[in-house]
Amino acid sequence: MSTTNATTPGPAAAPLRWLMRNPIWGFVLIIFVFFSLATDHFFDIRNFQNIMVQTSTIGLIALGMTLVMINGNIDLSVGATLALAAAFAVDVQSWAMFATWGNWQIFPAVCAALLVGIALGALNGFIVWKTGVDAFIVTLGAMLGIRGLVFVYTGESSFYAMNFAYSDFSALSIGPLPVLALIFLACTLAVHLLLSRTVHGRNAYAVGGNREAAINAGIRVGPHMMVNFMIIGFLAALSGVLLSTQMGAATPNLGRDYELWVITAVVLGGTKLTGGKGDIIGTFGGVLAIGILRNGMNLMQVPAFYVYVILGSILIAVLFLDKQFNRRTQGGLRL
Amino acid sequence: MTETTTQPALRLQDIVKTFPGVRALDGVSFEVMPGEVHALLGENGAGKSTLMKVLAGMYQPDEGLIFIGGGQVRVANPMEAKAQGIVLIHQELSLAPEMSAAENIYLGELPCKSFGRVDWKALYARSNAILERLRCRFRADALVADLSIANQQMVEIARALTVDARVVIFDEPTASLTDAEKVVLFDIITDLKAQGVGIVYISHRMDEIFTLSDRITVLRDGAYRGTLTTAETDEDAVTRLMIGRSLDLSQRVAAGEVGEVVLEARGLSCAPLYEDVSFQVRAGEVVGFYGLVGAGRTEIAETLFGLRTPNAGTILIDGKEVTIGSPQDAIRLGISLVPENRKEQGLVLGMNCRDNMTLPQVGDLTTGPFVSGGAEVSIFDQYRDRLAIKTPSWRQPVGFLSGGNQQKIVIGKWLSMQPRVLIVDEPTRGIDVGSKSEIHNLIRQLAGQGYAVIVISSEMPEVLHVADRIVAMYHGRVMRSFNAGEVTEDSLVQAISGIGNGKAA
Amino acid sequence: MLLTRLKAGGPAIAKQGILVAFILFMIVFSLASDRFLSMDNVMSVLRQSAIIGVMALGVTVVVIGGNLDLSVGSMLSFATVLVVDLHDKIGPEMAIPVMVFATLCLGAINGFLIGFLRLNSLIVTLGMLSAIQGLVLIYSGGQNVDIVDQSGTWFRFFGRGAILGIATPIIIFALLALIIHVVMSMTPFGRKVYAVGGNPTASVFSGIPRSRVVFATYLISALCVAVAAIILGSRVMGSQNNVGQGYELQVLAAVILGGTSLLGGSGSIIRTVLGVLMLAFIQNGLILMGQPYYTQWLVTWAVIIIAVWLDVAAKRGRLFSPIA
Structure with missing residues (x-):
C-alpha cells in the first residue's frame, strides 16, 4: 500500500482519509518502521510469527470486547472466563471416560471449554438484560465469582496436559503461519464480517448509538446484547484453550488483568466506551500496536516496564486527542 | 370541504x-x-x-x-x-x-x-x-x-x-x-x-x-x-x-418605582449565536426577551452568567465595565440565572429541597468548618413561606416535587443570595396552568421589591403579562424594543418573525 | 409479592438492604461457628480489612463525585514500594512525607486529566493503572524491596503496633473513616461533591467550581492510598512491586456493595465501611465454616448483583427491566 504520494491528490487522499479514521494504524506503521530500523531482529518473518502468536490471546478477546463495547456495555470477567475454560480444556481430556479415545480425547475437552465460555457469557448477558444492572457492575461481580469457580474447580492447583498432542498443537504451522496466528486471523475476519455485513452486527451500532431508536425500531435489545456476551465468552474461552496449549497447562491465576489489557487495545482502536462506535479494523490495529510495542522493546532490551508506561500514556493521549477533535460539538458553553 | x-x-x-x-x-x-x-x-x-x-x-x-x-x-x-x-x-x-x-x-x-x-x-x-x-x-x-x-x-x-x-x-x-x-x-x-x-x-x-x-x-x-x-x-x-382569553393586563401586579440602570450590555456579540445586542435593565423593572427558539436569547443569558465568552461588546454593572469569566464571577456581581432546563441545569434531582436551595452559598453558611444545618433550614423556611413552596419537608428530594414547586426552589435558590439581577429563562416551561400565573405574579412582585429582572420567553402571553419592556429578537439580533403599554400582538409577531413593518401575509 | 413490597417501601428497604444483609450474614456465621464473634476473630478481621477499607474510603469520594478510580491498585504498589525503599535510605521520618507527596502528585495527574480536561475517568485511570505499574517496576528495577532492621524501626507501629490493645490499622481505618465521613456529610466541600456527582451541569449553573471539586476528589483518593501504603509497608516490612495488583476492582466491589451508585451523587462513607466489613466477614466466616477462602468470591458475586439489582428495581418500581 502506498501511503505518501503528494503529487496525485486523488489516490493519496483516500488512504489519508482512511488513516484519519483509524489513527491507530498510523501509530502501528510508525512503530513498525521504527523497530525495523532500530533493531536487527525485528524485521524477520520468524519474529512476525512470534508477534502474531503473542497477541492472539488478547486479540481474540478484544474482538469480542469490541462487539460488547459497541453495544455500550463492557465485560470485566473475560480473564476469569479464560482461566476457567483453560482449566476445563486441560482437565476434561484426562477424564477416565475418554481414556481410550487417544488424541480424540482433546475434542470433548475443547468443546467443554468453549461451552463453559458461552454459558458464562450467556449468564452475564442474561443478568444485564433482565435486571437492568449496569454491565460494568454485573461483570465486575462475575470477574470475582468466576475466578472463585476456577479455584473451586482446580482446588488451587495447576492442571497439566498429559496428552502431548495438545501442547504440540501450539507449535504447528500451516505454511508460514503458526496455527494460533491462523486461528486469530480467521476469528478476526469472521467477527469483522459479522460486524460489518450481518444484520446482527449492524444492529449493534444502533443498540449502542441510540438505544431508544433501536427499541422503537423493534430491535430486541436484550437478546441482542446477550448474544454479544455469548460471543465474547466464546472468544475468551477459545483464547484460554489456545493459551493452555502454549503452556501445556492451566493455572488458576491464568488471565489476571487481561480485561484491562483488552480494554486498552479496544479503546486504542477507536471504539467508544459510550457505545455506538468502533470496528474490528481499529481493534486489530490496537492489538497489533500493543504486540509490536512489547515485542520491539523486548528486542531492544528495554525492560518490559517501560511498555506499561508508554501504553498508559498512549491510551490517555488518544483520549485527549479524540476530545480535542470533537470539542466543537459542545457549542462553546463552558460547563 | x-x-x-x-x-x-x-x-x-x-x-x-x-x-x-x-x-x-x-x-x-x-x-x-x-x-x-x-x-x-x-x-x-x-x-x-x-x-x-x-x-x-x-x-x-x-x-x-x-x-x-x-x-x-x-x-x-x-x-x-x-x-x-x-x-x-x-x-x-x-x-x-x-x-x-x-x-x-x-x-x-x-x-x-x-x-x-x-x-x-x-x-x-x-x-x-x-x-x-x-x-x-x-x-x-x-x-x-x-x-x-x-x-x-x-x-x-x-x-x-x-x-x-x-x-x-x-x-x-x-x-x-x-x-x-x-x-x-x-x-x-x-x-x-x-x-x-x-x-x-x-x-x-x-x-x-x-x-x-x-x-x-x-x-x-x-x-x-x-x-x-x-x-x-x-x-x-x-x-x-x-x-386563549384576551389578556387582562389590569390584573397584573403593579411594579414599584423604576430605579437606576443596574445591568447594561453594549454591542454584545457571540457570533454566530447572536450579534450586536444592546439593552439596559433598571432596578424594579422586568425586561422580557421574546423570540422563537434559537433566536439567541438563552445564549445572551448564558453570557451574562459567565458560561460563554462574548467575542465583542461590553457588560456594565452600575455603569462600571465588568468581565464575567465564570458563574462564580457572575454571582459575586449579583447576577443570577434561573435556567431554561430545570431538570438538567437547575436542580440536582436526587438532592433534598434544602440542599438544592442553598447550593450556591453553602460555602458561606458555616460554623467553623461545618455547614450549619440550622442556618440552611432557616433560609429554606423563609423562602418556602415567601414563595409558597409546597413540600412535606425540606428532606424531600426535589425530584418528587411538581414542576411549579421545583421552579420555585430554583428561584428561591437565587433570591436567597440577594442578587441585583435575576434572569429567568422560560420560567413556566412544563408547569401546569395554576402554577403559571403564580410564577408570573411572583416575578412581578420581585420587580416591585427592586430587583432588576430579565424574563426570557417564547410565549407571547407570558411576556405581555410579565414584562415592562419587551426586546424582540430574531436570528440573533434585536429587532425592536417595546414598552409594555404600546405593544400589540401583531407588531410583536412581526418582529420575531423577521418581518419589517409590513403586514404578514 | 416482592414486587409490591418493592413498590411500596422500596427505596427505604433498598437503602437499608446492605445493613439487613450484613446482620443476616453475621447471624448465620455466628450460629455456624463459635469463634466467629469472639473478640480475637473480630479484631483480626478488622485489622485485615483496614487496607482495602482505607482505599475504599477514597474511591467512595471519587465515585460520589461521578467518576471512577481504577488506578488505586497500582498506586498502592507505587506508594508501598516507595516508602519501604526510602525507609532504609532516608529514614522513615523523611520517607513518609516524600511518599505521600509523590502519591498526591499521581492523584493530581488523575484529577487534572479528569477534572480539568474532562477526559473519561475509566480510561484515564486505566491508563494510569498501567503507567504507574510501569513506574514502580522502573523504580525498583523489578526487584522486591525490604526493610532491613524490621524490629528496631518505629515505622513498624503503623502495621504491627497497637494502642490500648487495638491494632493500629483498625484505629487508622476508623479515624480516617470518621474524618472523611464528616467531610462528606458536614462540610461545604462534601456537599459540592454530591452536587457535582448528582448533576454536573446543574452544579456549574449553581456556581460550583466543578473542575476543582473533581480534582480534589482524586487528591483524597491518592491520600487514602498513601495511608494504606503506610499500613501495608509497615505490616509486611517489605513490598513486592505488584502488591496492589487487582485491588482496584476489589475496592470498587466494596464501594458498590455499600450502595454507592456508579452514576454519582449518592452513597455514603459509613455504608462503604459496611460494604468493606461485609466482604471481610464473609471471607472470614466462610473460612471458619471450613470453606476454602475462594468461596467468598462466589458469595460476593451473588451479593453484589442482588444488592445492586434490588436498588435498581426499587428505583424503577419493577423487578425486571422492561427492555425486550
Missing part, C-alpha cells in the same frame, strides 16, 4: 394522559382524514408532543380511545403503530450516528440474505430510490455522523416512506431546514397527500401552516381548544385560540 363518507385515517377520542404533577392531555380529541394535512398548533407545553407520542405508540393514554381506519385499536408500542401505518418523524433525531443513511432508514428491518447477511444491494437500491424521491444530494451509503443536521432530518423523513403509511406525523420538521430544503419537504407532503395519506403537521410557524394545511387544531394547556378550517380562518383567529 365537501361532505365525505370516508372514515378518518386516524381518530383520537377524549385522550387523557397525566404525568406526576402535570395533566399533560386533558380529554383531547383529534382526527385526520385520508389525504388531509391537519396542523396541530399550540405553544410550548400545550401538549402537542405528548399527543404525538400517544399517536405513535410511545405513550399509553390513561383514558380515551384510538381508531385507525374506523376500527378501535390499542397501540402498545411504536412498532405496532408502524405496522398500522402510523409513522412519526421525530423532532429530536432518533438516528444511530455511526451507521449509513440506508441502515438508519431501514433500522430494525434491514433486508436479509442467508446467514443473516445484510442484502446491501437491495438496501442501497431501495434507500437511494427514496432519497431520490426526496431529492437528497447524498447517497444512501453516507455515514449519518457526516451528514448535516438538515440531511439527517431527511434521513428521518425517508424512514417514513419505507412503509405503506396511512398517517405521517411531522413534528416541527422545518426547524433545521434551509428554504430550499423546505420546498422539497412541502412537495413531498403534497405528494403524500395526493396518495391519500393523512398528514399531521406540528409547527410553530404560521406561514407554513397556512400554506400547507387543510384544517388546524389548537391545543392549549393540555386541552382541546377547537378545530378550524384553514381556508375559512386567519392568523388572528388562530392566535387568539392559542393564547
